[in-house]
Amino acid sequence: MSALVALTTAARLTSDRNSWPLWLSEFKAQALIRGSWKHVNPSGPTAPHVPSTEPTLPPSINELLEIENKILRSEWEDDVSEQKPKNPKVARFADIKEEHTYRLREYQVQHAQWSSENVKYQALFDWVRLTVDLALIEPHRERLIVEDKWTLQNLVRALQLKYAPTEEATKEYIRNEYRRVLELPTRPGAVAPLVWLNDWFQALSRAQVRGLVEITEGFTAKKEFLQVVFLKLAPEWGRNQLQKATEADAMREPTRSLEEYGRILKAHLQAGASAPTKAISEAYSSVYTTLGGRSDGTAPHLHRCPCFEDLTARHQ
Structure with missing residues (x-):
């Protein structure tokens, strides 16, 4: 078979009409x-x-x-x-x-x-x-x-x-796919944020191509996106942006587009991904503080154990 065969075979055409748009693309x-x-x-x-x-x-x-x-x-x-x-x-x-x-x-x-x-x-x-x-x-x-x-x-x-599928059927499929992506992170940590965001960008792009303004424009669309981010992906950033967008809408002031929110969130997530070591270190530090001991020392309140001959000995 030729070396020029498919770069990817992820898209498959079946008798399911919903498979056509992705396959043709x-x-x-x-x-x-x-x-x-x-x-x-x-x-x-x-x-x-x-x-x-x-x-x-x-x-x-x-x-x-x-x-x-x-x-x-x-x-x-x-x-x-x-x-x-x-x-x-x-x-x-x-x-x-x-x-x-x-x-x-x-x-x-x-x-x-x-x-x-x-x-x-x-x-x-x-x-x-x-x-x-x-x-x-x-x-x-x-x-x-x-x-x-x-x-x-x-x-x-x-x-x-x-x-x-018909044009209307294609639009309905795209609407459902966008809704599915929004609902995908069923709980915090259920999906890698950057992976989810890439899927969301693709779903948004398909909606833009078909002119589905109820998905791509308006305060309601932005609010839905920011609520998902706030509840399941980046709570602090999502809460802050949702509050600002709500206030701006109430004052009839312009807000960022969905694409802009997405790009800013991506930068926020990428910046946060570079700091896990610090977060883990701080977490362990707080644990040691809570226990009242040191990571390299003996906690004075640890219980005596009969597995030692000397009952004054304690587990480290």
């Missing part, structure tokens, strides 16, 4: 990376099957000589002058050498370009086979071959017609 990314999108864009102009566009070989030397001889004979036959030779001139290699060299070089350039595009196109085909259930491909493949329309573009068009 990844398919487009794979095609753009390879420079093959113009050949496979299901919404673009109809494109040919790349393997069938291989450049034809240029004429051989003998074929060029034959063509040249036909031209010379035609010119000889049309010649009505008194100086007309008895026989037409016969072409020699020197007569067609320049054209032969030009056509050969032209073919080599065209074939190299086609070969590169074909390798990428075939790799994209491999990616589709890896990420789409065979049962979904086979019916369309058979029909397209019979109709002499077998191309990767037509296959994706057929899959789109069969499995792509």
Whole structure:
């Protein structure tokens, strides 16, 4: 299998229509990376099957000589002058050498370009086979071959017609996914904050692309986000930002966008991630203070243990 096969196969297309948006997005990314999108864009102009566009070989030397001889004979036959030779001139290699060299070089350039595009196109085909259930491909493949329309573009068009959800269904799916991400941290520490934030950014981006302003804009959307942060991720920062946003909304003053809140939270979390050692050290210090002892000493109030012969001995 080609070395250019999928950078990722996380996106899979199944009979579940909800799998289509993510799969198509990844398919487009794979095609753009390879420079093959113009050949496979299901919404673009109809494109040919790349393997069938291989450049034809240029004429051989003998074929060029034959063509040249036909031209010379035609010119000889049309010649009505008194100086007309008895026989037409016969072409020699020197007569067609320049054209032969030009056509050969032209073919080599065209074939190299086609070969590169074909390798990428075939790799994209491999990616589709890896990420789409065979049962979904086979019916369309058979029909397209019979109709002499077998191309990767037509296959994706057929899959789109069969499995792509309606625009409203896609929007509803995106709404549900955003809600799922917001509800994901069921309790403090249930998920790594930076991992959750990256998932949230992706969900927000999909909502922005579809123009779902109820998710991306307005005080209610910001309040929901900040409440999740306050309750489950970064309590102090979330409480502070929620209070400021609430006051600003009450005074009809502008507040930051959701994206801005997200970027600031990311910086806050990244800065906090660099200080765990200090936090642990402070925690242990407070424990020792509470116990009234020292980490390297003997606490005076530790109980006597019968496992020692000397009952005055104490556990360290």
